[in-house]
Amino acid sequence: MPLNWEDFPIRKDDPYMPQDFKNAAYQLLSSQILYETTSGQGTAYRLIDRYRDAFREAFDLFGIALKFDSDYRYIAAIPNAEKQPAMPKSDALLLLVLRKGYHEQALQGNLDAGVAVLSIEELRELYRAETARELPKEVGELKETLGRMRAFGVARIPPTESSSEQPFDIAILPGITALVSEMALGRLTEYAANTRAGGAGVEPGSSEA
Numbered sequence: 001m002p003l004n005w006e007d008f009p010i011r012k013d014d015p016y017m018p019q020d021f022k023n024a025a026y027q028l029l030s031s032q033i034l035y036e037t038t039s040g041q042g043t044a045y046r047l048i049d050r051y052r053d054a055f056r057e058a059f060d061l062f063g064i065a066l067k068f069d070s071d072y073r074y075i076a077a078i079p080n081a082e083k084q085p086a087m088p089k090s091d092a093l094l095l096l097v098l099r100k101g102y103h104e105q106a107l108q109g110n111l112d113a114g115v116a117v118l119s120i121e122e123l124r125e126l127y128r129a130e131t132a133r134e135l136p137k138e139v140g141e142l143k144e145t146l147g148r149m150r151a152f153g154v155a156r157i158p159p160t161e162s163s164s165e166q167p168f169d170i171a172i173l174p175g176i177t178a179l180v181s182e183m184a185l186g187r188l189t190e191y192a193a194n195t196r197a198g199g200a201g202v203e204p205g206s207s208e209a
Helices: 018-031 044-048 052-060 089-107 120-131 138-152 182-194
Strands: 033-035 064-069 076-079 116-118 168-173
Touching: 018 052, 018 076, 018 182, 033 044, 044 052, 044 076, 052 168, 064 120, 089 116, 089 120, 089 138, 089 168, 116 120
Parallel strands: none
Antiparallel strands: 033 076, 064 076, 116 168
């Protein structure tokens, strides 16, 4: 197990330096998910993918597991549940709703290269149905709210066609399946059922690997 970046087992003829490993690890730790096709992430993705075992050992020291998905070309850093910082309830609910939206789109065969796309209204309706709450009505505030999901590497906000009546779509990325488990979706279902019954609802946790 490497004890510092200089100990990383750089393969013969590879052009990498110890600082490259440190930078790649920091980028994954900051982004939580790296996609090979995302601008600015491809270099770090390919380096970590090439040295999987060494990076797994390094991240294990922090109680973080790495998931490599070769189909959709992403790497997710998944903290031990006991080490995860508490997430605001509103963010936890939105993350779970996005995961539910991804699940439904996948079942319907509507994924495009692993990405599920929802319109603003589709997301509003799903969020309302699952939480009995409302997303921000003002577009700027909604975009800011969704921006927090972008920080987790689970969503993007692509522009729509010029003829569209809405300013952007919501693209839910495949890495969300690594951060939010099927078990977590069950907690959202329980929360929604409890809320509709007039109860306080089960407090949804943050993402579960």
